[in-house]
Amino acid sequence: MTDSRRILVTAALPYANGLAHMGHLVEYIQTDIWVRFQRMLGNDCLFVCASDAHGTPIMIRARKDGIPAEEIIEHYHRRFQEDFAAFHIRFDNFGSTHSSENRELVNLIYGRLQSGGHLQSRTIRQAYDEKEGMFLPDRFVRGTCPRCGATDQYGDSCESCGATYAPSELVDPISVLSGTRPVERESEHLFFRLSEFEDELRSWASGGALQDSVRKKLDEWFETGLQDWDISRDAPYFGFEIPDLPGKYFYVWLDAPVGYMASLLNLARRRDDIDFESYWTPDSDAELYHFIGKDIVYFHALFWPGVLQAAGFRVPSAVFAHGFLTVNGEKMSKSRGTFITAETYLQHLEPQCLRYYYASKLGPGVEDIDLNLDDFVLKVNADLVGKVVNIASRCAGFITRLADGHMSAALPEPALHDQFVAGAVQVAESYETRHFSRAMRQIMALADRANQYIDQHKPWLMAKEDGRETEVQAVCTQGLNAFRALVIMLKPVLPGLARAAERFLGENEWRWTDIEQPLLGRRIEKFKPLLQRVDPKAVAAMLEASRATMENTRPSTPSTEELMDEITIDEFRRLELRVARVSKAETVDGADKLLRLTLDLGDGQRQVLAGIRSAYQPESLADRLVVVVANLEPRKMRFGTSEGMILAAGPGGEDIFLLSPDSGAVPGMRVS
RNA sequence: GGUGAUGUAGCUCAGCUGGUUAGAGCGACGCACUCAUAAUGCGUAGGUCGGUGGUUCAAGUCCACCCAUCACCA
Numbered sequence: 001m002t003d004s005r006r007i008l009v010t011a012a013l014p015y016a017n018g019l020a021h022m023g024h025l026v027e028y029i030q031t032d033i034w035v036r037f038q039r040m041l042g043n044d045c046l047f048v049c050a051s052d053a054h055g056t057p058i059m060i061r062a063r064k065d066g067i068p069a070e071e072i073i074e075h076y077h078r079r080f081q082e083d084f085a086a087f088h089i090r091f092d093n094f095g096s097t098h099s100s101e102n103r104e105l106v107n108l109i110y111g112r113l114q115s116g117g118h119l120q121s122r123t124i125r126q127a128y129d130e131k132e133g134m135f136l137p138d139r140f141v142r143g144t145c146p147r148c149g150a151t152d153q154y155g156d157s158c159e160s161c162g163a164t165y166a167p168s169e170l171v172d173p174i175s176v177l178s179g180t181r182p183v184e185r186e187s188e189h190l191f192f193r194l195s196e197f198e199d200e201l202r203s204w205a206s207g208g209a210l211q212d213s214v215r216k217k218l219d220e221w222f223e224t225g226l227q228d229w230d231i232s233r234d235a236p237y238f239g240f241e242i243p244d245l246p247g248k249y250f251y252v253w254l255d256a257p258v259g260y261m262a263s264l265l266n267l268a269r270r271r272d273d274i275d276f277e278s279y280w281t282p283d284s285d286a287e288l289y290h291f292i293g294k295d296i297v298y299f300h301a302l303f304w305p306g307v308l309q310a311a312g313f314r315v316p317s318a319v320f321a322h323g324f325l326t327v328n329g330e331k332m333s334k335s336r337g338t339f340i341t342a343e344t345y346l347q348h349l350e351p352q353c354l355r356y357y358y359a360s361k362l363g364p365g366v367e368d369i370d371l372n373l374d375d376f377v378l379k380v381n382a383d384l385v386g387k388v389v390n391i392a393s394r395c396a397g398f399i400t401r402l403a404d405g406h407m408s409a410a411l412p413e414p415a416l417h418d419q420f421v422a423g424a425v426q427v428a429e430s431y432e433t434r435h436f437s438r439a440m441r442q443i444m445a446l447a448d449r450a451n452q453y454i455d456q457h458k459p460w461l462m463a464k465e466d467g468r469e470t471e472v473q474a475v476c477t478q479g480l481n482a483f484r485a486l487v488i489m490l491k492p493v494l495p496g497l498a499r500a501a502e503r504f505l506g507e508n509e510w511r512w513t514d515i516e517q518p519l520l521g522r523r524i525e526k527f528k529p530l531l532q533r534v535d536p537k538a539v540a541a542m543l544e545a546s547r548a549t550m551e552n553t554r555p556s557t558p559s560t561e562e563l564m565d566e567i568t569i570d571e572f573r574r575l576e577l578r579v580a581r582v583s584k585a586e587t588v589d590g591a592d593k594l595l596r597l598t599l600d601l602g603d604g605q606r607q608v609l610a611g612i613r614s615a616y617q618p619e620s621l622a623d624r625l626v627v628v629v630a631n632l633e634p635r636k637m638r639f640g641t642s643e644g645m646i647l648a649a650g651p652g653g654e655d656i657f658l659l660s661p662d663s664g665a666v667p668g669m670r671v672s
Numbered sequence: 673g674g675u676g677a678u679g680u681a682g683c684u685c686a687g688c689u690g691g692u693u694a695g696a697g698c699g700a701c702g703c704a705c706u707c708a709u710a711a712u713g714c715g716u717a718g719g720u721c722g723g724u725g726g727u728u729c730a731a732g733u734c735c736a737c738c739c740a741u742c743a744c745c746a
Binding site: 148156157158164192194198213214216217219221223224226227228229230252291294295297298302303323324326329331360361363365366367368370372374375378379381382383385386387389390391392393394395396397398437438441444445448451452454455456458459460461463476527529530531532533 | 673674675676677678683684685686696697698699705707708709711712713714733741742743744745746
């Protein structure tokens, strides 16, 4: 193919400090589908990624665990590779930002920024933990909000009133590392003069490189004015030391995007057919796309193109941002078992099912998507098994039995095949524009057409009549070709299914254009189920396993709270603890921390006002069993009387965990 | 707090620049069929399009305000 495009695609770098989970997979699956589609078209499309190895969190963890940071990042690097491979995410290279190539490129870029006069040294004041001997990022300082007085807030903004401020403005600030009060210290930092590139960035941003909503977001930043970007950090830090500034390191967000280049360089050094330079020169004919989450638009749509320009490289052709993942309509939650790691999923479910489900929900925009597990089961079973695979399943038997496995030499209804060929053009358009949900809808509409066709011709009736074998064979050949076209269209999403179908039909490595020519006269293999239905029990088991794993691995917050004075058993018995069922849970107007619960204690209802709204949605509580202090003196509150207290553990905020009895307990039972 | 995004049938989502009785898939219900991994086909029921107010001959679609959710504020 002479007019094939040269494309370099990246997915954001996973941080090497935790396992890949369902949220990560949205992005890698989205990107992988797009890349596989490009390859099926015959384009020269490279897909690189890397683990993101630097920064404060990894440094601190290494310190705490007393092991080298290299060991941590190496561990997660390997786990990422295993997980991604299992989900059929096929990178051309998966590198690390802690690599010689990255160091080389970061230094090269640094040199160019320096000689181009794009850097400036400035003294800043920052919180410093004297006990730990290190400067503290804003998130590592907590204290009381200077505006609303909420306690235990981060150093950059208040979650309660939304105020933003500097850590030094906090009332009673403490370091989360040592618990001591930080002091202010001065330090020399290097700044990248981003504002010099405002004009270039503006025209790049309005030139089609960004989605509309992302562009609007950038406009907003342009309005407020671009500020210079602090690219250095003080030791101790895990990263690359700045060559001529001992004790200073490059900020992780400087070297992370360079990691995209480094990963390609690492690959190019092993492969003769890849010319690294040609991808990065300002006049490069290659396309460069970054798939990212909407939370890191800032780094990819401002800093990164700014740095690239300053260093004399090309800018990205486009940045594609996607939304966040919720599970069952809520943020992933460890306590609800919806914080599902890739590994836990793999132990219970088939990876391609997730690929299909995500594909059926992903569009070109930045909207969040929801992994609704009930919907997941229904959709995968109905679409993939019931519609698509079923077509092969219901046709293959006849071909095998009545025609010795041979398909007919011609299609009885070429017009139907033409519909599929025409449909494939639409589907391709949808893939290209990352409108995967539309692609899946278009494909399923075609699958419906195929099933209708088979129903109209009823091969199972003809098969009972003598002498109509040829007709049955023809109808089923038509059906199998419909199936073949559908699976080719689904191949970017379901590569494993496609490979199995290729073997079943005796073919190899389908490309997109293979849809056009029907498969005729071919001897097919005996049909074997190509994909199993999803068992809802497996989903339930996965949630249960997630919950269990998270409880085990959840870092037990070192309980610094002292135990209270001893009490006697009689004193304890004065507590009347009862099992209760939540019969109603609702929010309370005017109170953003409370939920009004109506509890069934077996012998009657009572109302309890509980301060758990930050951790629980009212709907999630209905019918659940809790433990209540039943003989607590009723308390009048502004919003009504609270007649008891429900038991929960945790420090507060999102970390509140209701206690619940094992199954078998019924409302009214005494807890002792 | 500021800014951006989102809010359409039980569920998941389409609805381009405003224009006939608001669409699909799944689920539910009914019928048909039995080749197929209890799959498939046909049909029925279900929504005053988050709320309030406005612009217009006409608004899910434009404007204002409000509510809820998500994100960002370097």
